[in-house]
Amino acid sequence: MPFDIVAFDADDTLWHSEDGFERVCQRFVEAVAPYAPEGADCFRHLMSVERRNFPVYGYGAKAFSLSMVEAAIELTGGSIPTTVLQGLMDEGRSLITRPVELLDGVVETLERLARAFRLVVITKGDLLHQHQKVATSGIDHLFEHVEVVNEKDPGTYRTILRRLDATTERFAMVGNSVKSDVIPVLNIGGSAAHVPYHLLWEGEHVDDDHGHEFETLDSIGEVPDWIDRQRRRRRTESTR
Amino acid sequence: MPFDIVAFDADDTLWHSEDGFERVCQRFVEAVAPYAPEGADCFRHLMSVERRNFPVYGYGAKAFSLSMVEAAIELTGGSIPTTVLQGLMDEGRSLITRPVELLDGVVETLERLARAFRLVVITKGDLLHQHQKVATSGIDHLFEHVEVVNEKDPGTYRTILRRLDATTERFAMVGNSVKSDVIPVLNIGGSAAHVPYHLLWEGEHVDDDHGHEFETLDSIGEVPDWIDRQRRRRRTESTR
Numbered sequence: 001m002p003f004d005i006v007a008f009d010a011d012d013t014l015w016h017s018e019d020g021f022e023r024v025c026q027r028f029v030e031a032v033a034p035y036a037p038e039g040a041d042c043f044r045h046l047m048s049v050e051r052r053n054f055p056v057y058g059y060g061a062k063a064f065s066l067s068m069v070e071a072a073i074e075l076t077g078g079s080i081p082t083t084v085l086q087g088l089m090d091e092g093r094s095l096i097t098r099p100v101e102l103l104d105g106v107v108e109t110l111e112r113l114a115r116a117f118r119l120v121v122i123t124k125g126d127l128l129h130q131h132q133k134v135a136t137s138g139i140d141h142l143f144e145h146v147e148v149v150n151e152k153d154p155g156t157y158r159t160i161l162r163r164l165d166a167t168t169e170r171f172a173m174v175g176n177s178v179k180s181d182v183i184p185v186l187n188i189g190g191s192a193a194h195v196p197y198h199l200l201w202e203g204e205h206v207d208d209d210h211g212h213e214f215e216t217l218d219s220i221g222e223v224p225d226w227i228d229r230q231r232r233r234r235r236t237e238s239t240r
Numbered sequence: 241m242p243f244d245i246v247a248f249d250a251d252d253t254l255w256h257s258e259d260g261f262e263r264v265c266q267r268f269v270e271a272v273a274p275y276a277p278e279g280a281d282c283f284r285h286l287m288s289v290e291r292r293n294f295p296v297y298g299y300g301a302k303a304f305s306l307s308m309v310e311a312a313i314e315l316t317g318g319s320i321p322t323t324v325l326q327g328l329m330d331e332g333r334s335l336i337t338r339p340v341e342l343l344d345g346v347v348e349t350l351e352r353l354a355r356a357f358r359l360v361v362i363t364k365g366d367l368l369h370q371h372q373k374v375a376t377s378g379i380d381h382l383f384e385h386v387e388v389v390n391e392k393d394p395g396t397y398r399t400i401l402r403r404l405d406a407t408t409e410r411f412a413m414v415g416n417s418v419k420s421d422v423i424p425v426l427n428i429g430g431s432a433a434h435v436p437y438h439l440l441w442e443g444e445h446v447d448d449d450h451g452h453e454f455e456t457l458d459s460i461g462e463v464p465d466w467i468d469r470q471r472r473r474r475r476t477e478s479t480r
Contacts, residue, residue, distance in 0.1 A: 056333060056337060057302060058366075058369075062303060063302060065306055066306065069325070069329065070329060073325065078323050079322075082316075082319075082325070085313065089306060093296060096296050096297075126298075126367070148367060163403055
């Protein structure tokens with residue numbers, strides 16, 4: 001086998017997440033627009049408040065809830081009823097309490113991979129919420145370890161590998177974000193497969209893949225074949 | 241030396257934290273009381289909302305900010321001005337952006353201990369905020385590792401020790417919470433010293449120390465002597 005550890009991103013790789021944020025964004029616009037000046041772009045403003053707050057609040061639904069309340073007050077010059085604000089906080093809260101909904105093919109694929117590899121979750125986000133999601137996912141027993149991090153940069157991946165007693169050459173990462181799950185892993189000499197979700201949070205957009213070559217798979221079900229291809233590729237390389 | 245690893249709690253053990261929450265609680269009461277019914281106990285209500293939200297929001301200033309907004313709306317039947325709500329969120333935010341203020345004796349004590357032990361931080365709270373505090377503390381270079389956890393129970397400590405390749409017998413924990421820093425460590429066979437802060441968040445109150453014997457120190461500066469006492473005690477025990 002070409003790898004010891006196969007690691008997975010969580011949100012939008014193992015289970016749905018961004019669809020919930022998108023739905024709450026729509027509710028935000030519907031709830032706030034009636035109190036905002038004619039023509040105000042409520043969605044854009046929410047995104048800009050989220051971006052502005054990011055260095056202080058970081059990722060996750062609590063950060064998003066606070067940004068919604070702040071954006072709603074700003075957009076309406078404070079005229080938004082407090083009942084609407086409470087409704088926005090309830091929407092944000094629903095992102096935390098929503099049951100985990102696994103993506104198609106996750107259970108079968110991970111059960112199969114768990115027989116051959118150490119499986120790990122490496123995810124950004126809120127510590128409590130991410131652990132709660134893993135714990136209630138029904139597939140938590142397949143993971144040797146769950147790591148919640150602030151940023152997925154090369155240094156983060158190196159630290160995790162050191163603590164897992166693993167080498168970059170025998171490490172593979174699978175995730176929906178080229179920026180967080182693919183490029184930093186390739187940068188440290190690991191392997192990575194990109195499995196896009198139909199939505200991508202704007203914070204994960206990447207303009208440039210920095211010349212890296214990597215495979216984009218249609219679904220997580222293609223990961224075992226991708227791993228096989230890595231093995232064959234290495235054999236070919238080593239017999240040249 | 242009796243230990244390999246000496247671990248420290250962070251908030252109210254290495255730096256001030258609860259004093260900030262207490263100050264913001266007072267501001268909450270001052271800001272909300274004028275809009276609440278005569279005789280309402282604003283502080284008690286905030287505490288009850290915080291407790292109610294805890295399973296969903298967990299620890300930290302973002303959770304506290306959301307609970308303040310929710311409690312203010314409830315206490316005033318929604319009549320609280322949105323400018324006051326924004327002010328409460330700003331107060332909550334100030335808990336995140338306040339500069340780290342180390343407790344007396346921390347620098348000298350940790351610099352001394354770092355020459356003989358692997359030093360580690362084990363703290364509850366918000367992942368981003370806790371790492372930011374360590375990073376800006378001026379003493380981050382003294383720590384081999386920083387672990388942010390949801391709960392400090394025996395299982396959590398066992399997992400951390402396994403990952404640090406350490407044994408419970410050679411592990412010491414220092415912290416201000418008997419409930420989180422002392423009892424679970426003694427329960428797994430480690431050593432722990434209690435260094436109280438002058439304030440204790442009600443979530444950390446413990447009614448019963450379960451018959452455990454442990455030392456309560458006046459300040460972190462007494463930790464090196466406490467470690468010496470552990471060594472002498474062990475020698476005495478081993479020569480009996």
